[in-house]
Amino acid sequence: MTYYLVIFAAGFAGSFHCLGMCGGFACALGRDPRGPAATVGRHLLYNAGRLTTYCFLGGVAGALGEVWCTSRGLEVPTLNGSLDTAQRVLAITAGLLMILMALQFFGLLQGFHRVAVGFGGSTLAVSLRSLLKSPSPAAPVAFGVFNGFLPCPLVYAFAVQAASTAGALPGILVMLSFGLGTFPAMLMMGGVGRMLAPSWRQRGVWLAGSFILLLGLITLGRGMLPFAAHVHAWAGGSPG
Amino acid sequence: MTARSDNLCSHCLLPIGLRAMQRKVNGEDCAFCCYGCCIAFQVKHGKSEEWEAAWLLIRLGVGAFLTMNIMLISLVLYAGTFSGADAWLLPWIHLLLWIFATPALVILGEPYLRETWAHAAQGRVTSSALVVLGVGAAYAYSIFATIEGSEQVYFDTATMVLMLFTIGSYIEAAGRAKAARDLEPLLAAESECATVVDEGTESRRPVRDIGAGMLVRVKPGERVPVDGVVIEGLSHTDEAVITGESRQVAKRVGSAVIAGSINLDGPLLIQSSGAGSATRWAQICRSVRDALSRRSPIQRIADRVVGVSVPFVLILGGLTVAYWAQLMPFDQALLVGLAVLVVACPCAVGLAAPLATSLGIGRLARCGCLVRDPGTLEALARTRLLAFDKTGTLTSGRSRIVGIESDGAGTDEVLARAAGLERHSEHGLAHAITMAAAARGLEPVVTSDVRAVPGRGILGNADGQPMAAGNSALMGDLGWSLAPALRERARSLEASGHSVIYVGWAGRVHAVLSLDDTPLPEAHSTIEKLRSLGLHVTLLTGDLAPAARRVAAMVGIEDMQACLSPEAKRAALDQYRQSYEVVAMVGDGLNDGPVLADADVGIAVGSATDLARETASLVLPPGGLWMLPWVIAVARMVRKTILTNLMWAFGYNLVALTLAVLGLLQPVLAAAVMASSSLLLVVNSLRLSRLPDPAPSALPGRLPSAEPDSVRRALGVPVMSGPAIERG
Numbered sequence: 009m010t011y012y013l014v015i016f017a018a019g020f021a022g023s024f025h026c027l028g029m030c031g032g033f034a035c036a037l038g039r040d041p042r043g044p045a046a047t048v049g050r051h052l053l054y055n056a057g058r059l060t061t062y063c064f065l066g067g068v069a070g071a072l073g074e075v076w077c078t079s080r081g082l083e084v085p086t087l088n089g090s091l092d093t094a095q096r097v098l099a100i101t102a103g104l105l106m107i108l109m110a111l112q113f114f115g116l117l118q119g120f121h122r123v124a125v126g127f128g129g130s131t132l133a134v135s136l137r138s139l140l141k142s143p144s145p146a147a148p149v150a151f152g153v154f155n156g157f158l159p160c161p162l163v164y165a166f167a168v169q170a171a172s173t174a175g176a177l178p179g180i181l182v183m184l185s186f187g188l189g190t191f192p193a194m195l196m197m198g199g200v201g202r203m204l205a206p207s208w209r210q211r212g213v214w215l216a217g218s219f220i221l222l223l224g225l226i227t228l229g230r231g232m233l234p235f236a237a238h239v240h241a242w243a244g245g246s247p248g
Numbered sequence: 249m250t251a252r253s254d255n256l257c258s259h260c261l262l263p264i265g266l267r268a269m270q271r272k273v274n275g276e277d278c279a280f281c282c283y284g285c286c287i288a289f290q291v292k293h294g295k296s297e298e299w300e301a302a303w304l305l306i307r308l309g310v311g312a313f314l315t316m317n318i319m320l321i322s323l324v325l326y327a328g329t330f331s332g333a334d335a336w337l338l339p340w341i342h343l344l345l346w347i348f349a350t351p352a353l354v355i356l357g358e359p360y361l362r363e364t365w366a367h368a369a370q371g372r373v374t375s376s377a378l379v380v381l382g383v384g385a386a387y388a389y390s391i392f393a394t395i396e397g398s399e400q401v402y403f404d405t406a407t408m409v410l411m412l413f414t415i416g417s418y419i420e421a422a423g424r425a426k427a428a429r430d431l432e433p434l435l436a437a438e439s440e441c442a443t444v445v446d447e448g449t450e451s452r453r454p455v456r457d458i459g460a461g462m463l464v465r466v467k468p469g470e471r472v473p474v475d476g477v478v479i480e481g482l483s484h485t486d487e488a489v490i491t492g493e494s495r496q497v498a499k500r501v502g503s504a505v506i507a508g509s510i511n512l513d514g515p516l517l518i519q520s521s522g523a524g525s526a527t528r529w530a531q532i533c534r535s536v537r538d539a540l541s542r543r544s545p546i547q548r549i550a551d552r553v554v555g556v557s558v559p560f561v562l563i564l565g566g567l568t569v570a571y572w573a574q575l576m577p578f579d580q581a582l583l584v585g586l587a588v589l590v591v592a593c594p595c596a597v598g599l600a601a602p603l604a605t606s607l608g609i610g611r612l613a614r615c616g617c618l619v620r621d622p623g624t625l626e627a628l629a630r631t632r633l634l635a636f637d638k639t640g641t642l643t644s645g646r647s648r649i650v651g652i653e654s655d656g657a658g659t660d661e662v663l664a665r666a667a668g669l670e671r672h673s674e675h676g677l678a679h680a681i682t683m684a685a686a687a688r689g690l691e692p693v694v695t696s697d698v699r700a701v702p703g704r705g706i707l708g709n710a711d712g713q714p715m716a717a718g719n720s721a722l723m724g725d726l727g728w729s730l731a732p733a734l735r736e737r738a739r740s741l742e743a744s745g746h747s748v749i750y751v752g753w754a755g756r757v758h759a760v761l762s763l764d765d766t767p768l769p770e771a772h773s774t775i776e777k778l779r780s781l782g783l784h785v786t787l788l789t790g791d792l793a794p795a796a797r798r799v800a801a802m803v804g805i806e807d808m809q810a811c812l813s814p815e816a817k818r819a820a821l822d823q824y825r826q827s828y829e830v831v832a833m834v835g836d837g838l839n840d841g842p843v844l845a846d847a848d849v850g851i852a853v854g855s856a857t858d859l860a861r862e863t864a865s866l867v868l869p870p871g872g873l874w875m876l877p878w879v880i881a882v883a884r885m886v887r888k889t890i891l892t893n894l895m896w897a898f899g900y901n902l903v904a905l906t907l908a909v910l911g912l913l914q915p916v917l918a919a920a921v922m923a924s925s926s927l928l929l930v931v932n933s934l935r936l937s938r939l940p941d942p943a944p945s946a947l948p949g950r951l952p953s954a955e956p957d958s959v960r961r962a963l964g965v966p967v968m969s970g971p972a973i974e975r976g
Contacts, residue, residue, distance in 0.1 A: 060316045064320065067320060139305050144306055150313070176323050
């Protein structure tokens with residue numbers, strides 16, 4: 009459980025980074041003229057759509073990790089079991105990727121950012137714009153779903169983390185924790201509007217970067233450190 | 249967009265085949281070749297206020313939301329969460345899945361169902377029927393299982409397959425639209441608008457409404473919409489789409505500009521010289537559109553295979569289920585059958601040829617080479633023999649003075665006198681003489697009492713002396729003396745195929761002018777390149793053997809036949825066809841129409857009129873002989889792409905189908921496999937758009953763009969046939 013709580017916390021910290029882009033979307037989604045309850049409903053629907061996409065990505069990433077591990081190790085690994093070589097390689101790769109993304113958050117790797125964000129984002133953004141203005145009650149859900157697919161380094165980082173769990177279900181749970189972590193900030197943005205100063209947003213980005221860096225280092229350690237016991241202790245309450 | 253023909257897809261510009269869809273977008277009727285294009289077009293072009301475009305996105309988003317949730321819940325189920333003590337929850341979870349799946353199925357499956365229905369009404373079974381049937385069966389079984397209270401339901405498979413198909417077709421359509429970007433300017437001529445200046449006020453009008461004499465303003469970066477003359481401004485234009493050559497041509501007041509060329513750096517005010525719909529550019533657009541909407545033989549075969557394969561796959565799917573049902577529970581056998589139906593969906597086969605051919609046609613058209621239909625490209629790629637016409641194709645088609653033999657008179661005097669006489673004549677050879685005099689800066693001698701003697705030559709008076717220019721018969725009639733050496737020389741020149749003009753004054757023949765149609769400077773290198781492509785090259789001409797032999801030797805053709813009537817040319821082609829199977833004829837499109845029409849590929853060089861006459865199936869721009877090797881290379885590349893596409897599509901389908909029949913491929917995986925196969929074809933075909941441009945640099949002695957335009961106009965020759973003059 010500790011593991012998912014850490015992810016939740018990282019998601020919460022990271023969500024201050026989200027405010028830059030996704031927060032803008034949440035603001036644009038705005039208030040429902042039918043009253044505060046409708047507004048809350050609207051934003052819950054939007055966030056539910058987003059969360060679903062995250063979970064889906066987590067599931068896919070986890071399943072891919074699982075496929076990789078089973079094709080090497082011939083044994084479905086679990087988080088609290090001992091690590092075989094395939095899992096170690098996966099953990100090291102994931103850890104390195106996360107550290108790269110963290111560095112990018114600190115503005116150290118500009119090229120990487122472009123690769124991460126330039127991938128099909130423009131078409132999605134175009135389609136999102138036309139959804140924003142739609143009065144349909146179903147529009148926020150669709151908006152959230154597409155928003156979840158928007159290229160975002162934060163989401164990628166956690167998807168990589170999900171892949172390193174080498175299982176569809178833990179993958180889903182990683183992204184679920186992360187997604188739930190982003191809920192408070194995003195709901196707040198939707199309800200209150202833009203209230204954080206740019207300087208605060210910058211601090212949010214650093215906070216998110218630090219958390220990802222930490223997670224990346226831990227994941228890397230999981231792959232590198234020789235003692236399975238260490239991992240076991242760390243990911244203690246994870247599902248089995 | 250409404251100006252576009254109805255049989256091209258509004259999004260990817262491919263011909264609309266069997267899977268046509270009609271929709272209204274932004275208030276305009278649009279037709280799409282598939283569901284993917286329909287989505288992609290609305291995502292890209294749908295205005296945000298437009299309800300339909302947003303509605304489509306909402307539906308897709310909600311469909312994705314439901315599908316993903318179904319998958320997530322199913323994953324939790326598969327993990328065994330609801331076994332043991334929580335098993336009582338299972339029926340409720342199944343019910344929840346059912347509730348989620350039903351709207352998802354309706355939302356995502358509706359286009360496929362509608363398509364199946366429309367085709368069924370026409371008595372056809374298409375690939376969408378496979379999807380509908382497979383997904384419908386999985387859904388129906390799952391309902392049954394839910395009511396029965398059994399362990400397994402397959403709502404996730406049913407919805408996920410639909411979702412993947414939708415995404416796959418969207419991605420594929422997006423890729424195809426990338427290909428269509430090349431075609432866009434070529435199809436724009438008629439729908440394009442131009443800025444018309446009328447008594448100081450500017451208004452946007454469709455190009456087809458522009459008539460002669462109207463003033464049109466063209467900003468830098470815009471395409472010149474009409475043929476005309478610059479009356480204000482200074483700029484450069486790129487005429488690649490008309491002449492095939494991408495180079496900057498300087499334009500100033502008085503310069504002629506061609507519709508379809510791109511105005512590069514300065515604003516121009518142009519006076520239109522003709523109707524907007526009568527330009528070569530407009531002709532090119534019509535021709536490209538016609539070509540795109542036709543289907544090639546390979547495509548027809550592929551379509552037939554697709555048509556036959558669908559019922560076959562249905563039967564195969566049924567048999568698979570029947571077989572596996574004896575070995576495993578029925579629900580799993582059903583899944584195997586679903587995988588078979590999904591993976592056998594022959595979308596990729598239908599896509600293999602049209603994408604590659606339209607890319608090829610667009611690539612050629614952007615350089616001014618027009619193809620009548622996709623079959624032309626295929627035939628050209630298989631061509632092993634190229635027969636050339638001589639006059640106007642390998643040669644400039646205009647005689648030039650190549651030698652002056654004189655007897656007691658200076659060359660300049662001869663030319664000045666001959667020009668003085670011949671400038672009163674309309675004869676083709678006369679033009680060559682006045683041109684030669686002008687080129688040397690000679691003032692033609694003033695000549696009076698000029699009269700033409702039909703079939704003989706021309707007579708007149710200059711400086712009080714009688715003057716004559718014409719053939720030996722004219723000199724014989726006049727009884728003028730001719731030095732034996734000159735007579736001998738003239739005879740040998742005539743024997744070698746030259747045209748000979750005797751020039752005399754004061755009772756004596758003073759000179760013999762020899763004229764000849766000279767080969768184009770690029771002819772030799774072109775023939776050489778063609779030969780290096782493995783083609784056999786031959787010359788078929790109606791001219792006399794000596795002239796033909798000389799030209800053949802100059803351009804490097806060994807095999808030639810002369811003195812051929814058009815019928816004899818056709819017979820010769822037929823004979824070649826027996827040993828070379830596919831033969832192409834290259835002509836100027838004016839005199840050799842029937843022969844061009846008779847060849848497997850008739851190639852006309854530079855004849856704008858021929859576009860309308862439909863004798864040639866490939867038309868090169870004026871002076872575009874040098875592009876022929878490139879055109880053939882493109883055609884071969886297109887054919888190779890089509891063949892690899894087809895091999896890939898069939899091979900991929902067969903392997904995947906085998907796996908599916910053996911029960912080794914999950915339906916969801918099968919859908920992913922299908923989507924990726926179409927994507928691979930798109931990527932493979934897109935390589936065509938990276939083909940290099942033809943390289944004119946290999947041409948010897950090409951003029952830079954300094955002044956050809958003004959020279960052409962000064963000569964009173966139409967701008968269109970300009971490059972031929974430059975080189976002649």
